[in-house]
Amino acid sequence: MRPLPAWLPFEWIAATRFLREGRAQTLLIIVGVGVGVAVIVFMSALLTGLQSNIVKRTLSAQAHLVLLPPEEIARAQGAAHAALIQRQAQRLRSIDQWQAIRTRLENLPEIAAVSPVASGPAFAVRGDANKAITLYGILPEEYIQVIDLHNKIVAGELRTHAGEVVIGIELARELGASLGDKLRIKASSGATDTLTIVGLFDLGNKTANSRNVYVGLRSAQNLLDLIGGVSHIDLALRDMYGAEILAQRLAGETGLVADSWIKTNSQFFTALNSQRVSSNLIRFFIALSVAFGIASVLVVSVVQRAKEIGILRAMGASQGQILRTFLLQGGIVGLLGSFLGSLLAMGCLMVWRMLATNPDGTPMFMIEVPPALILVTAAGASLVGVLAALLPARRAAGLDPVVAIRG
Incomplete structure (x- = not known):
């Protein structure tokens, strides 16, 4: 041995x-x-x-956390009906002093990216076709830090200069549209604009592909009557599972409504x-x-x-x-x-x-x-x-x- x-x-x-x-x-x-x-x-x-x-x-077209304007306070209908509270008709509202809020959010260590967005309902019209859509006005260089939209482009490019629009592949199919075609956007405010399709995206979600339409922030502000304002602020977090805790904190500090992806997708x-x-x-x-x-x-x-x-x-x-x-x-x-x-x-x-x-x-x-x-x-x-x-x-x-x- x-x-x-x-x-x-x-x-x-x-x-x-x-x-x-x-x-x-x-x-x-x-x-x-x-x-x-x-x-x-x-x-x-x-x-x-x-x-x-x-x-x-699930989050392909959704931010980790969204800050929204506070709901309008309900008002009583006369002294004789003080107990009867009527909710005001909902309309597009802008976040007050959103630029200052964005600067403050960008300095928080929990937040990876901040993107202001002006969004609201509208109609996409091409010929006889008329489809209800959700119009998003974005700053692409900031928005792609929250939503990975630039990697979802399947044709053309993500560009939202004046007179340009990016739509989903489902909406393009339903309208019979392709790159270079003209698309008329009609907002609920009555404002209209004719834009050129410069990009098609596929977010892996049929609903988003048929409803989401992206234009420049200024174009959406004009169409939605939100001059200089934004309807919400999208946030990407370093720890997405801490979204609900941060949402409660930001709601208390800013007075805004904070919806986390956890709350929005509670069953999931x-x-x-x-x-x-x-x-x-x-x-x-x-x-x-x-x-x-x-x-x-x-x-x-x-x-x-x-x-x-x-x-x-x-x-x-x-x-x-x-x-x-x-x-x-x-x-x-x-x-x-x-x-x-x-x-x-x-x-x-x-x-x-x-x-x-x-x-x-x-x-x-x-x-x-x-x-x-x-x-x-x-x-x-x-x-x-x-x-x-x-x-x-x-x-x-x-x-x-x-x-x-x-x-």
Whole structure:
């Protein structure tokens, strides 16, 4: 037998020898740990990719947070009907001093981008065709920081100079329009303007593609009778999941109505949270089953090697050394299992990418495995191995040498 290097600690020598002597058990538990780690990594990457894809599609035409003018105060209808409150007819209103509010918002660390928008109902007219639309007046260089509109252009370009308009592919189909055609926009105020179609977009949402129409901010202000004003301010946040907390804070500080994407899509957000909780529960029970597997194997190892442990104790090995030997076994099993599991997870993800494709052959959605996920999972598996080995290790360290040798 080849002698081991003298610099190796006793615990490492004993732990690796015990693992080699029980090769079948060791291999079985390493494979078990590997399968558990593979399931955790694969499921985490799959759910993260799925959630990112769903959120991306849901928010393709929606800001993380929108600031709106406060609702007009209702008024009583005469002294005799003081208790009867009539809500004023809703009309387009501008945010007071919106330039100062925009400057203030841009200085907040939670906010990544700010975009003022003038929007309202209108009609798109071409020949005999007449379609109800939502007109958006934007500053493109600011708006694309909130809504990824420039990457959604499928024909032409995102340009909103005077006399130019960008429409969705569904609206273009319904009106029989294409690039370079003229389109007449008629607002509810009665103002009209004839614009040239310079771009077509596809937001991945049929409703948005048939209703949203983008023009320059000044053009929309003139059409909607919002001279110099904006109807709302769109915000992109650095942490989109903190939108509701920030919305409540901004509403209190500015007096404006703050609608977050979480509030607007409350059922969708609840579904995301439920999915996240169920995923965490599955991961917990997988880790628990891995821990019980490691613990059971090491308990059997302690019983099988009771005489060897007794001899080691009689030769001078301390309780601490025996304890660390079995803890090290648990850590080694967890680390090797996590390495095997990471390889299995990468293989499963490669197969998934080949099988889960759209009819045109493109991936159904992107799945990425960040290195941090593998490192955290490997560290977690090693920690689970050490914790699972704690009870068998204490039992081994507590064996009386004489009793153990006698069997």
